[in-house]
Amino acid sequence: MxxxxxxxxxxxxxxxxxxxxxxxxxxxxxxxxxxxxxxxxxxxxxxxxxxxxxxxxxxxxxxxxxxxxxxxxxxxxxxxxxxxxxxxxxxxxxxxxxxxxxxxxxxxxxxxxxxxxxIEAARDALSLLAAFQDGGAQPAALFRADWQETVNAAIADFLGERGLAASALAKDDHAALIEMLEQEGYFSIRNLVPYLSRLLGISRATVYKHLREARQTKIRKTMS
Amino acid sequence: MxxxxxxxxxxxxxxxxxxxxxxxxxxxxxxxxxxxxxxxxxxxxxxxxxxxxxxxxxxxxxxxxxxxxxxxxxxxxxxxxxxxxxxxxxxxxxxxxxxxxxxxxxxxxxxxxxxxxxIEAARDALSLLAAFQDGGAQPAALFRADWQETVNAAIADFLGERGLAASALAKDDHAALIEMLEQEGYFSIRNLVPYLSRLLGISRATVYKHLREARQTKIRKTMS
DNA sequence: TCTATATTTGACAGTTTGTCAAATTCTCTC
DNA sequence: GAGAGAATTTGACAAACTGTCAAATATAGA
The missing domain is CATH 3.30.450.20 (PAS domain)
Known part of the structure; x- marks a missing residue:
């Protein structure tokens, strides 16, 4: 200074x-x-x-x-x-x-x-032309054997959108992160809950609690 | 002739x-x-x-x-x-x-x-430019909430490559299909085994048998 | 037809999933 | 900083899922 x-x-x-x-x-x-x-x-x-x-x-x-x-x-x-x-x-x-x-x-x-x-528009146009199926052929190639990386990418994305920093996120964010993952369907990956709880440094029970809430708000949205 | x-x-x-x-x-x-x-x-x-x-x-x-x-x-x-x-x-x-x-x-x-x-080359060039991460950001978007569709797409892909027709595939193909799915990591999706057994019209046990074989050949490959 | 092989069946132990109540920690407010 | 109220952890649990097995059955090839 x-x-x-x-x-x-x-x-x-x-x-x-x-x-x-x-x-x-x-x-x-x-x-x-x-x-x-x-x-x-x-x-x-x-x-x-x-x-x-x-x-x-x-x-x-x-x-x-x-x-x-x-x-x-x-x-x-x-x-x-x-x-x-x-x-x-x-x-x-x-x-x-x-x-x-x-x-x-x-x-x-x-x-x-x-x-x-x-750029995305151009890419998508080409993708459509190159695509097999009705456009759904890529997931196979992109679904990594290593699902942890896939999840990590999703989390990193989430962190990027909100502000930043990996492990130092407030507990309010935990709920939001879990809700996002739930809505994207990540919880049909095996062992995701224990993995997440370790990653976030919170207990399994808390993860399930957030999950329950996320699912209930989803239901509420669906009904309205 | x-x-x-x-x-x-x-x-x-x-x-x-x-x-x-x-x-x-x-x-x-x-x-x-x-x-x-x-x-x-x-x-x-x-x-x-x-x-x-x-x-x-x-x-x-x-x-x-x-x-x-x-x-x-x-x-x-x-x-x-x-x-x-x-x-x-x-x-x-x-x-x-x-x-x-x-x-x-x-x-x-x-x-x-x-x-x-x-076309793929052009698309990939654009993809790279539009990509977040080092190129691994898309899986998040492409990992469908509906994992069944993802699996179905993989199976359809497999079928397309070999020849054809949906449910009428020889039992030799079952092993190959399962091996492919295993190598692509699909078995870390929950409930995939019962889903597959229903889809292919074979028993859960057989699916597990093919799975075991696929995993052992994988190990063999890894060791050689 | 008979044999060798593969599949189904049903049962089983081991895991994982999701829930719960009690104990603990955290977070306010006063 | 003490204490009420909320959230979290802990440990336990039932239910569901996973993976293996042996016996019964079906299938294919000689």
């Missing part, structure tokens, strides 16, 4: 430091133009410090991101890629890198949001 | 009948040019009656196809689509229609072989 005269100076120092990444952001945005936006978040003020190729209609100075406290707990400096939905419904593939000061404290985030909708 | 007057007439009659489909074969081949070949098989002589846009380097008069006896048992007149490998390794998407005489007896087959390699 360079100068300590007062808080305001520290903040503007952080912003200045962050803006050194602006050309990088610009370069990435141009490379992928017009499909990607690059945003630099200032963690000291919780605002947006820079935007290249604005897709999400946010502006410099806007407050950004909800929960950033968790980032300190991160083991890596790269988060994602994870899926994000733009205000207009487009699917974005997002990846975030953590920008730290010399002391190693998180200063900001550089977030690349890549609009993959057109 | 260089035969007597009687038979020869019958045979040439069949061929003539089949050649009426030649323009259709030609038209399909031209539509998909240069990616598809269309072959008309003569079932009465087990030879090739016509080829449009030859990809597989076979020629008219060549003997064709190994097992055609099964076709009589078919419930539909369209077989596939199923995957086929060309002599040069290219993957072909094949679909076959049965050509019958007015009495309803199978006379020939019209087989369309579509080279999907370039």
């Amino acid at each position: 360079p100068n300590k005269t007062n808080a305001r100076q520290e903040i503007s120092g952080a912003r200045e430091e962050l803006l050194r990444f602006a050309p990088v952001a610009e370069a990435v945005a141009i490379l992928l133009k017009p499909h990607a936006e690059v945003v630099i978040h200032d963690l000291t003020t919780q605002t947006i410090a820079y935007i290249a190729n604005n897709l999400s209609r946010r502006e410099v100075g806007n407050s950004s991101l909800a929960d950033l406290k968790d980032i300190g707990a991160l083991d890596t400096d790269v988060i994602g890629p994870y899926r994000k939905t733009n205000f207009d419904g487009r699917q974005l593939k997002s990846i975030t890198s953590v920008l730290r000061d010399p002391a190693g404290d998180p200063l900001g985030l550089l977030c690349i949001n890549f609009d993959i909708a057109p | 260089p035969n007597k007057t009687n038979a020869r007439q019958e045979i040439s009659g069949a061929r003539e009948e089949l050649l009426r489909f030649a323009p259709v074969a030609e038209a399909v081949a031209i539509l998909l040019k240069p990616h598809a070949e269309v072959v008309i098989h003569d079932l009465t002589t087990q030879t090739i009656a016509y080829i449009a846009n030859n990809l597989s380097r076979r020629e008219v008069g060549n003997s064709s196809l190994a097992d055609l006896k099964d076709i009589g048992a078919l419930d539909t007149d369209v077989i596939g689509p199923y995957r086929k490998t060309n002599f040069d390794g290219r993957q072909l998407k094949s679909i076959t229609s049965v050509l019958r005489d007015p009495a309803g007896d199978p006379l020939g087959l019209l087989c369309i072989n579509f080279d999907i390699a370039p």
